[in-house]
């Protein structure tokens with residue numbers, strides 16, 4: 828009996844230790860994601876992600892975007908009208924029309940290679956933050972950074988978590 832108890836205890840502990848993501852984040856490949864249903868400006872959204880040890884999501888390939896699209900479709904599915912817009916980490920407020928993944932502490936880098944802009948976006952109308960817009964076919968759009976929107980956080984699935992570069 829005692830043996831069984833300790834066996835169960837040890838196996839549940841090792842399940843916890845093997846988890847690669849912070850609590851309530853979902854893993855896909857080497858990243859953990861959390862779609863947040865809280866309305867926040869872009870900079871507030873980034874702070875929410877930061878206090879959870881994550882950052883706003885950086886989307887660098889189609890597989891990663893597909894995972895998020897599937898998750899957003901679940902939120903909007905079965906007759907639910909889900910939120911329209913979701914902040915991710917891109918912005919062009921450092922340099923007009925030059926889009927960067929902002930990261931933290933000056934670690935920004937250009938958005939090159941994979942992009943998923945909606946047709947005609949980004950439009951040059953003084954909107955400097957990057958969102959995923961559901962009604963644009965779950966494509967990227969530039970929008971007013973001060974708008975309150977839902978947002979998507981991401982952190983590396985590695986156990987040290989936190990501040991490693993994510994993709």
Ligand SMILES: *[C@@H]1O[C@H](CO)[C@@H](O)[C@H](O)[C@H]1NC(C)=O
Pocket residue numbers: 854855856890893894897
């Ligand atoms: C990530 O999500 C996509 C889309 O849901 C899925 O096709 C893919 O298998 C997932 N990748 C991993 C490594 O789980």
